[in-house]
Amino acid sequence: MCLHGRAFHLNEVVMLKKEKSAVLVEYAEFLHCKGKKFTDFDEVRHEIEAETDRVTGMNKGISPIPINLRVYSPHVLNLTLIDLPGITKVPVGDQPPDIEHQIRDMIMQFITRENCLVLAVTPANTDLANSDALKLAKEVDPQGLRTIGVITKLDLMDEGTDARDVLENKLLPLRRGYVGVVNRSQKDIDGKKDIKAAMLAERKFFLSHPAYRHIADRMGTPHLQKVLNQQLTNHIRDTLPNFRNKLQGQLLSIEHEVEAYKNFKPEDPTRKTKALLQMVQQFAVDFEKRIEGSGDQVDTLELSGGAKINRIFHERFPFEIVKGIEPRAWHMLGNAALLLSAQASLLDANLTGLFTPDMAFEAIVKKQIVKLKGPSLKSVDLVMQELINTVKKCTKKLANFPRLCEETERIVANHIREREGKTKDQVLLLIDIQVSYINTNHEDFIGFANAQQRSSQVHKKSTIGNQVIRKGWLTVSNIGIMKGGSKGYWFVLTAESLCWYKDDEIRVEASGSSAEEGAERDLWARIPAMPLIMPPWHIVELL
Known part of the structure; x- marks a missing residue:
């Protein structure tokens, strides 16, 4: 050019x-x-x-x-x-x-x-x-x-x-x-x-x-003439394979289409009915494949069909929710609670106002739940529009029969729009159900009881790490850090560490079972020193 x-x-x-x-x-x-x-x-x-x-x-x-x-x-x-x-x-x-x-x-x-x-x-x-x-x-x-x-x-x-x-x-x-x-x-x-x-x-x-x-x-x-001639020749040589493959693909597609009409008799009514049913059935298969994202109907250039609907549900819908619900609205909960507490104190002088009143909580939460209607209905509109676009893409194969293509698109689009109204009614009903009753007993709701229960579970998990699994006297053989032969130490094995303690008086007193029990009772009070940490593979004998 x-x-x-x-x-x-x-x-x-x-x-x-x-x-x-x-x-x-x-x-x-x-x-x-x-x-x-x-x-x-x-x-x-x-x-x-x-x-x-x-x-x-x-x-x-x-x-x-x-x-x-x-x-x-x-x-x-x-x-x-x-x-x-x-x-x-x-x-x-x-x-x-x-x-x-x-x-x-x-x-x-x-x-x-x-x-x-x-x-x-x-x-x-x-x-x-x-x-x-x-x-x-x-x-x-x-x-x-x-x-x-x-x-x-x-x-x-x-x-x-x-x-x-x-x-x-x-x-x-x-x-x-x-x-x-x-x-x-x-x-x-x-x-x-x-x-x-x-x-x-x-x-x-x-x-x-x-x-x-x-x-x-x-x-x-x-x-310039030589350069253009050479460049054009090289360019044709480079692009010719792809161009040839493209033409061959189009030729195979046309031959396959012609093969389907080889024995076609236009005046045979049974043939017409069979051809009509085949094309309608193929339309249904193509539509299903585009929604599922399988087969040769997948568009690799842009998101469409089921892939785009999936993005609407998992990306666009959460985005619309965040955009529609103001984060600062949750900070209004405390102010509303104080207001209702002040009003309630006029009737009950014993009200301390320690916890957020249920009325204040429900008033704020219900307002936020109602705001879900807008993003939900918008998502329904987006999904409906994508379904109609998918229908239009699937009817392109019916382009040789304009009236059939137009009628198929009209019937399916009308059906989708009818279901759109019922879908929106169900979405609004579901949101109204959520607004009508706030279930604070749900396991995902962090109320006072669940907060206390979770706190105790966290505390229990933290104490498990310090729980003693086994303790007693161990004889340690001569290793690099301990010279002078085998020695006995009081070992304590927990889930997180293995500690040993050295005390001459305790070792002497712990020669028998009663002495060992006494040493165990007095160990923590009498040994304030930092325990030593020892790898378990140095343990030789457990007494």
């Missing part, structure tokens, strides 16, 4: 196909002028302008319908170009006010295709950072993988400036690089300067310019 054109003279797409020919005479042919050969290229230019006026009118409008032009010459390489109009910033003549957006949309229709190369043409005497061509190419090709930069009007740059950094691909680099060219000026065109003389002048310019002479062999129109 060539992002280039004269906005005031060419507002139509030109599809130019250059074909190398053995015929010495160069000529051109238009698709809208079949059989007519143009040997004078001034007439070709006039015919392009005339065809543009015939299609777009005299108001300088635009048209996405391309002008097909073939050029046969022994001096060209096989190449196909699509010349797109330049973007018009300000409407001229009878052009519509949104002419810029129209041209932009038309350009995007072509350059968004992954199989095309984008030829971004930018004048050298303008700021490259403000190039419309490079900006549009960047939008559709952010990595610069299929964009080729062309810098024109290098001979018109201000004195002392050059585009060397751009042509060397140092500024705004592109993977396929830049090529500089010097085209004929309007004066050269009016003076009938031919293409051959223009190319010689272009070659002389690059060879004589100090900033470009070292890259002169990679500049100019002839080199």
